[in-house]
Amino acid sequence: MTTRILIVRTSSLGDLVHMLPAMSDIAAHVPDACIDWIAEESFAEIPSWHPAVHEVIRVAHRRWRKHWWSAQTRRERAALRELLGARRYDVVLDMQALMKSVWLVRQTHGVRHGLDWQSAREPLASLFYDVKHRIEFWQPAIIRQRALAAATFGYEVQGAPDFGLQxxxxxxxxxxxxxxxxxxxxxxxxxxxxxxxxxxxxxxxxxxxxxxxxxxxxxxxxxxxxxxxxxxxxxxxxxxxxxxxxxxxxxxxxxxxxxxxxxxxxxxxxxxxxxxxxxxxxxxxxxxxxxxxxxxxxxxxxxxxxxxxxxxxxxxx
Structure with missing residues (x-):
């Protein structure tokens, strides 16, 4: 049975690179995982390179915030809201834990996972998750992201990071x-x-x-x-x-x-x-x-x- 997963991590370039080993871990430990990923349009190529990622859903926060109420921006935000509203995921995992990522998470359907109050960079974000995970803050980003994915899906992190860029x-x-x-x-x-x-x-x-x-x-x-x-x-x-x-x-x-x-x-x-x-x-x-x-x-x-x-x-x- 397919496990439909939505990853929310929009930017930046380096942060998306740090996420890739967690995708390799999920693919190795979650049978029939189908992973979609919401990413900023400027960096959407990065998640698309990983063979475990099924679809990249593009957002344009950096462009939208300059003209938030323009007709084009409103149309694009409405299209995104319609797309997310039409889908149901088994797990929605916010790996950014910011209010701008919570804005996206709230438009989704599925069990919402994220960092708890003490772990999140913006603690208020934790109030909007169904399942909260405590991950030590002061550790390398790759280790932190792999640990969050492992806590969400119930496995232990093993081995060196695989970025999936072969x-x-x-x-x-x-x-x-x-x-x-x-x-x-x-x-x-x-x-x-x-x-x-x-x-x-x-x-x-x-x-x-x-x-x-x-x-x-x-x-x-x-x-x-x-x-x-x-x-x-x-x-x-x-x-x-x-x-x-x-x-x-x-x-x-x-x-x-x-x-x-x-x-x-x-x-x-x-x-x-x-x-x-x-x-x-x-x-x-x-x-x-x-x-x-x-x-x-x-x-x-x-x-x-x-x-x-x-x-x-x-x-x-």
Whole structure:
């Protein structure tokens, strides 16, 4: 008998990557699980890559909130409400525990599971669940999400996390190139140019080409400035998430600031070095099947020497 499951976790990119191992766990432990997932339209590709996910239901909170009462937004919200209202799930699992996710949960039909008052980031969200689970807050996000899924469906978490991204990594040819993400959504996450130069010297000294990622024109300008005068270095054109995932899978190492793409690299099983400056890696460390290093701490960025040492370890030097 099919168990119909709805996962509610809308954003962000890194958070959705952290969710993927829990989907692998559910598929392994819940017979005939049919998993739908509500995700923000900008990141909806991420859950669609997991073979256990049947359908991704798109929402557009980030776009809607700018024009909440416009005619188009009202039509799209009504269509979503009609779609959710027409379906019945055995389990609706809110893995975000925010009031914006509760807004979605309340439109669903099924037994609603979520975090309890002490576990939720926004405790008021717990009031709207039929079944509440206590999960320790200060632990890595991947462990926390796997634990919540296990508590919901009654199994024990076992083994290393499986991100379900083998479609990108099976039969791929790894190239002598380092993928670099020197940009971030906030300026307080940025790393000094002189430190990047030392890292670039190290990578190119190992015979690796440099390929820099950039999401907008300002990021592209910064990236071009960082590699100015360097041979075997390029700023990649703007790409969709699938194309970026392909680039990550082919790179022999990835070095980046704390960003969703850095976490995606780790999930793809690539050696990955993460540079933390404005956030703590305690709750969101890099985790994957290859070597990862989560360097730095909120208010204390790692130095270039530490990053180069991690690169040496990642590449087995």
């Amino acid at each position: 479609a990108f990594t099976d039969h791929v040819t790894v190239e002598p190139a380092a993928l670099v993400m020197p940009s971030a959504s906030r300026d307080d996450k940025l790393w000094p140019a002189e430190d990047w130069q030392r890292v670039f010297d190290d990578l190119q000294g190992r015979g690796l080409a440099l390929r820099l990622l950039a999401g907008n024109e300002a990021e592209r300008a910064r990236a071009r400035e960082l590699i100015q005068g360097r041979d075997q270095a390029q700023v990649l054109p703007r790409m969709g998430l699938r194309e970026v995932a392909g680039e990550l899978a082919r790179a022999c190492i990835m070095v980046g600031l704390d960003s969703g793409l850095t976490h995606l690299s780790a999930g793809l099983g690539r050696p990955t070095i993460g540079i933390y400056r404005a956030s703590t890696p305690v709750r969101t460390p890099l985790q994957g099947s290859a070597y990862t290093a989560s360097l730095g701490e909120r208010g204390q960025a790692p130095d270039a020497q530490s990053v180069c040492a991690a690169i040496a370890q990642a590449l087995g030097a």
